[in-house]
Amino acid sequence: MLKRAFLATVLVLAPMLTLAQSDEELERGEAVYVKRCLQCHGEDGDGLGPAAERLNPPPRDFTLGLYKFVTSSFDADMPNDADILRMIQDGMPGTAMPGWSDILSEQEITDVLTYIKYFAELEGEPDGQTDFGTQITSSADSIAAGKLLFEDGDRCSECHGVQGKGDAIKKLKDDNGDRTWPRNLTKPWTFRVSNDPRDIFARISVGIPTTQMPSFADPASKKSLTIEERWHVANYVTSLAKTEKVVNPENFVIQGARVQGDLPNSPDDELWETAAHSTFMMVPQIVGGERFFTTANDTVTARALYNSDQVAIHLEWDDRTNSIPGDEKAASIADDEIFEDAIAIQLPRTIPAGMEKPYFLMGDTANPVNLWSWSSGSTETPETAGIIDATGIEGQQPRNDSGDFQATGSYRDGTWRVVMTRALKTGNPDEDLQFEEGRFVPISFFVWDGSNSETATGHSITTWYWLQLKPGATFKPLIYGILSALFVLLLLVWWSRNARRRDRSAA
Numbered sequence: 001m002l003k004r005a006f007l008a009t010v011l012v013l014a015p016m017l018t019l020a021q022s023d024e025e026l027e028r029g030e031a032v033y034v035k036r037c038l039q040c041h042g043e044d045g046d047g048l049g050p051a052a053e054r055l056n057p058p059p060r061d062f063t064l065g066l067y068k069f070v071t072s073s074f075d076a077d078m079p080n081d082a083d084i085l086r087m088i089q090d091g092m093p094g095t096a097m098p099g100w101s102d103i104l105s106e107q108e109i110t111d112v113l114t115y116i117k118y119f120a121e122l123e124g125e126p127d128g129q130t131d132f133g134t135q136i137t138s139s140a141d142s143i144a145a146g147k148l149l150f151e152d153g154d155r156c157s158e159c160h161g162v163q164g165k166g167d168a169i170k171k172l173k174d175d176n177g178d179r180t181w182p183r184n185l186t187k188p189w190t191f192r193v194s195n196d197p198r199d200i201f202a203r204i205s206v207g208i209p210t211t212q213m214p215s216f217a218d219p220a221s222k223k224s225l226t227i228e229e230r231w232h233v234a235n236y237v238t239s240l241a242k243t244e245k246v247v248n249p250e251n252f253v254i255q256g257a258r259v260q261g262d263l264p265n266s267p268d269d270e271l272w273e274t275a276a277h278s279t280f281m282m283v284p285q286i287v288g289g290e291r292f293f294t295t296a297n298d299t300v301t302a303r304a305l306y307n308s309d310q311v312a313i314h315l316e317w318d319d320r321t322n323s324i325p326g327d328e329k330a331a332s333i334a335d336d337e338i339f340e341d342a343i344a345i346q347l348p349r350t351i352p353a354g355m356e357k358p359y360f361l362m363g364d365t366a367n368p369v370n371l372w373s374w375s376s377g378s379t380e381t382p383e384t385a386g387i388i389d390a391t392g393i394e395g396q397q398p399r400n401d402s403g404d405f406q407a408t409g410s411y412r413d414g415t416w417r418v419v420m421t422r423a424l425k426t427g428n429p430d431e432d433l434q435f436e437e438g439r440f441v442p443i444s445f446f447v448w449d450g451s452n453s454e455t456a457t458g459h460s461i462t463t464w465y466w467l468q469l470k471p472g473a474t475f476k477p478l479i480y481g482i483l484s485a486l487f488v489l490l491l492l493v494w495w496s497r498n499a500r501r502r503d504r505s506a507a
Contacts, residue, residue: 029115032108037116040096045119055096056294058178065120066175068208069193073128074215080126084113086193094190094298130205130217133227138197138235145229146236155223156233159212160185164240165414166320171333175210179335181296181320184414188241190298195241200234245279245301245316252465254278254443256304256311258472263305263312267410267417272314275303282447282460287361288393292458296320296449300343300462306469310404311435312421313372313467315343315445322411323450326379330451339450341411342459343418344388345372346444347433347467357442357464362390370433371396372420374407376450383409385420389431393457403428435469443467 033041042049045062052059060067069087070079088109091099100109117123136142150156150164161167164185172180188195193203204225207215216225216233225233255276264271280302284295296319303314323341324330331338348358349368358367371388385407390396403426409418426432433441442464448454 025111025114026118028108029111029113032104032112033115036100036104037112041116045116051096054293057095057180058176059096061176062116062119064210065117065122066209068210069203070206070209071130071202072126072206073130074206074217076126076128078122078124078126080129081113084116085109088113092192094192130202131227132198132201133231135198135201136228136231136235138238142232142235143239146232146234146239149225149229149233150236153223155216161320161414163413164237165318167414169333172212174212180211184318184320185237185240186242186318187298188238189246195238197231197234197238200237201230204230204233245277245299247279247281247299251278252280253440254302254304254313254465254467256306256467256469258437258470259305259307261307263307263310263421265312265406265408265419265421267314267316267408267419268412271305272303272419275305275314277301277303277316278465280445280462280465282445282462285361285446285457285459285461287461289457292454294452295454295458295460296452297447297460300445300447302443302445304467304469306424306435308424310421310423311469312419313345315345315416315418315420317343317416317447318414319411319416319449320414321449321451323376324378325450334451335453337453339448339453339455340378341376341416341450342448343374343416344446345420346370346390346446347372348442349389349431349433351433351436351439351441359392360444360464361461362393362396365391365395370431371446372405372407372422374409374418374420376409376411376416383407387432403432437469437471439468441467 038049039051040049040055040059041047041062042052042059047059047061049059065078067079067083067087069092070076070083072078072080072083087097088104089099089101091097104112151162158169159166159172159182161182166182166184172182174180184190191199193199203213205215205217207213214221214223216223216230218224255278257275259271278301279299282295282298282300284293285291286293297317299317301316305312305314319341321333322330323334323338325338325340346362347370348363349370358364358369362371363369368389368391371390372385373388374385375383377383385402385405387399387402387405388396389399403423405420405422407418407420409416411417424435426434435441443466444464445462446459448459454460
């Protein structure tokens with residue numbers, strides 16, 4: 001909380017305060033800050049509130065007067081008020097910072113803006129603005145030019161990867177020493193502001209202060225770009241946005257299709273592209289065991305195929321790093337400690353009769369679950385796969401023999417792909433889920449990013465969704481149609497003959 005003595009000092013040192021920046025406005029702003037902002041940003045505005053250690057990224061330290069997402073020029077000494085107002089009003093996607101426009105009035109937002117500016121004694125206007133020039137409309141030619149600039153000399157791809165997925169090749173930290181990860185440009189919903197080309201142009205031009213994202217408008221930089229070139233790069237970055245394999249709240253069922261012949265056992269088999277996919281949001285596991293608040297993975301995409309004997313589930317998720325314990329290069333870009341990347345599918349041991357499902361975090365004694373697990377391996381051990389029987393987070397028992405269960409993974413361009421295969425029916429119906437065509441089976445997922453120090457109960461999770469093995473096409477509908485047509489034809493013949501008999505009788 002800003003002390004009254006500090007307020008008095010501010011008013012003494014700032015005799016040119018306008019009427020809008022009065023002691024009364026500061027007091028109103030303080031009241032809003034204490035109620036809405038203190039828990040994260042701290043009593044003194046230093047970003048060390050009670051919740052700070054559990055937030056990723058950490059809350060802004062207002063005492064520094066440095067803001068990441070601004071439209072003032074790259075060498076300006078402060079942001080525009082409009083930049084800070086936008087963050088307060090709209091929040092910052094992918095962070096714990098919510099938008100306050102639906103809760104706070106315009107006056108309250110203006111008051112709290114004035115209050116947080118005085119943590120760093122910010123006054124006046126910035127000494128420069130970003131020059132947007134004339135916007136270049138996105139086109140195939142502009143996108144192609146932007147791609148060349150993006151990759152030229154590893155200008156952008158050094159951190160964001162060739163495919164823009166943020167598959168880093170070096171470890172990044174901000175000015176406070178906190179770990180930062182390059183943005184996955186294919187996921188615009190994680191952009192802190194928006195993926196509008198104008199906002200992307202501003203990021204390219206200004207950089208992101210306090211991070212290792214540089215300004216490409218800085219003429220002193222060997223990788224600087226002209227205004228026209230920055231618009232081309234902005235158009236290219238906008239074009240990277242995924243249009244498929246994105247979360248659709250209405251798509252909560254994985255529709256498994258029946259195929260003839262063998263199932264694809266490679267995660268890169270082209271047949272998987274013909275299977276319907278469902279993408280689900282992931283959240284940190286903060287429910288039980290050793291909680292983990294700062295997970296790295298946010299979505300997972302699943303598909304399923306089956307034949308008369310087996311079912312195969314294809315899993316895909318973006319991961320900035322291929323985590324290989326024992327590998328020096330992998331360790332150099334990992335967090336504090338490196339573990340294997342891993343994923344697990346959770347299934348109930350028996351198909352529920354109704355809509356009830358087991359406890360979502362590894363079941364319980366009354367409703368046990370099967371975990372189909374896969375781990376990426378290390379320099380000393382290959383990838384591993386197996387089944388774990390679980391009756392709760394503390395009741396996990398790996399099987400010595402997982403039967404015919406198999407899983408294999410492939411990492412390429414910042415994305416993991418894993419295929420898991422098992423028999424539809426096993427010889428152990430008391431311990432294994434027995435699949436049935438047409439039945440809805442609860443399914444959920446756990447993902448570990450080893451380079452983010454995720455292991456054991458520290459991982460991303462989903463809630464329960466559904467898997468359905470759709471019955472394959474048969475000739476039954478055609479047969480039923482033919483029989484129905486014959487029935488109608490016979491009925492018409494019978495009616496016609498009876499009508500003629502009635503006519504003869506009448507004559």
